[in-house]
Amino acid sequence: MDEADTRGDAGQETPHYHGHRDRLRSRFLERGPEALEDYELMELVLFAVDPRRDVKPLAKKLIDTFGGLWETVNAPPEKLRGMKAGRVALKTDAAVAMVRAVGACALRATRERVMKRPVLGSWKTLMEYCAAAMAHETTEQFRLLFLDRKNALIADEVQQRGTVDHTPVYPREVVRRALELGATAVILVHNHPSGDPTPSRADVDMTREVMRAADAVGIVVHDHVIVGKGRHTSLKAQGLM
Known part of the structure; x- marks a missing residue:
């Protein structure tokens, strides 16, 4: 009625x-x-x-x-x-x-569920948080998840924002911030506003550049996750890193 x-x-x-x-x-x-x-x-x-x-x-x-x-x-x-x-x-x-x-x-409530907790035991919740935070962004966003020696998430930061199909990433800035936070590992996350999380050649090349810079100071890059609409892709699972 x-x-x-x-x-x-x-x-x-x-x-x-x-x-x-x-x-x-x-x-x-x-x-x-x-x-x-x-x-x-x-x-x-x-x-x-x-x-x-x-x-x-x-x-x-x-x-x-x-x-x-x-x-x-x-x-x-x-x-x-x-x-x-x-x-x-x-x-x-x-x-x-x-x-x-x-x-x-x-x-924010979802973020609180993953902060200070080991990411390997809460991977699904972590991916849900990343999807909630990034999947519907209209421009690319490059996010860094910093981990301590126990692989607990100690910081979640957006390092760069870009255009609809590109985000500039500076490996030295990733490493510098990890050292400032005392992180021993990092997970890279970015979104594809198109909704398709398939990695591009540029995504793979950038990941390897960050890995080389991080490895030089003893920091591990655990994964690079690309978030799309309704799904995500792990470069590690794809054997691309």
């Missing part, structure tokens, strides 16, 4: 969807997020954006426009701003920040 305003006993307009909001909140709290569709979770976020109007059309439009819940909460602010459906729009910085904050919280 479409949600429309009705008049209460006192003659004041009472939004019919207030009952919908209460039911949605109760279902979420009692049965968990699995009981809600993605657009319904987005509705919960948008309730705070507009407490008076029906936000369901905008929630559905956001999911359809950006291709999913994660893509929506991590969409660039300039693309979120002005999105409108029905009588509700993301007009203000506060509204856009509300949506983006959900993505930031989710990403």
Whole structure:
């Protein structure tokens, strides 16, 4: 049923969807997020954006426009701003920040699950974090995961940002930063905005250059992972390093 305003006993307009909001909140709290569709979770976020109007059309439009819940909460602010459906729009910085904050919280919580832990025992979680952080970037990003002697992740840093198909990488900077942090090993990670994580010749050559520079000071390059949309490729597993 479409949600429309009705008049209460006192003659004041009472939004019919207030009952919908209460039911949605109760279902979420009692049965968990699995009981809600993605657009319904987005509705919960948008309730705070507009407490008076029906936000369901905008929630559905956001999911359809950006291709999913994660893509929506991590969409660039300039693309979120002005999105409108029905009588509700993301007009203000506060509204856009509300949506983006959900993505930031989710990403930071995932990052906390892998920091200070041995990466070999949490490889799947680490790859999930890298995918969440990088798979939907529109330009290439070169990330460094620094490890200690126990192969625990001690730092996660984006060293370079590039264009849609290229990121400049400086092996000496990789080594310098590893030495500053006291790291004994590093994992290289970068994304392919095209969505295809197949390594290029330039990817392989760059990896070997970093390995040579790192080996000279006793630092191990464990892997170079390329993140695409929905999948990733390990150069080590491919026998390319």
